[in-house]
Amino acid sequence: MQHSPKGLAKCVMCGASEDQPGTFPMVVGVGRVCLSDGMQKVRCEACGTEVKLLTSSKLQGRTLCLSDYMKEIEKFRQHVVRSFDEDSEPALSILQRAYKDAPEGYTLLAVRRGRNSTHVWEAEYEKTELFEMRCS
Ligand SMILES: [Zn+2]
Ligand SMILES: [Zn+2]
Known part of the structure; x- marks a missing residue:
């Protein structure tokens, strides 16, 4: 784990560092991502829909869209x-x-x-x- 200037997050996808604290959104189960990586499409492993990485979540190693993530969480x-x-x-x-x-x-x-x-x-x-x- 590299140390970045205090409070500044690094994108877990490409390693870019944010300019101001709190710029990079948090993707559940993935980590902080820069905005361009956040806009990348990923495929939900439950329903197959393509969603932006930003609106997806990772649960137990599976990439899920928001509604499938909610469904999974509900069960628990x-x-x-x-x-x-x-x-x-x-x-x-x-x-x-x-x-x-x-x-x-x-x-x-x-x-x-x-x-x-x-x-x-x-x-x-x-x-x-x-x-x-x-x-x-
Ligand atoms: Zn990035
Ligand atoms: Zn889905």
Whole structure:
């Protein structure tokens, strides 16, 4: 790994260095790419559509278009757990926040003490559609 001037990313495809921090977009599973490499077409390995590298993602070695990437991710993310630290905020506010700040599309199932911890709380969420399926 070469060191670049601080904060400046290098394109993982061609090695070009950006002029200003944050210019090169991040491609999930690939890394930062320059704009010309980002415009290159890649083929989605799930549906075969050609998409710009910029709008693709790499998951477990497969290049995927955005919608297939989302589909893949969904499979893994039927449950989401978030942790909150009682050292940095009172339990009451954690309980309220766990409920109010539920990730979009998820329903809060439970808030409980983290395992082996006296100050960490874990909020468990389930995908709302699964939740509703079970409850109706
Ligand atoms: Zn490049
Ligand atoms: Zn696709």
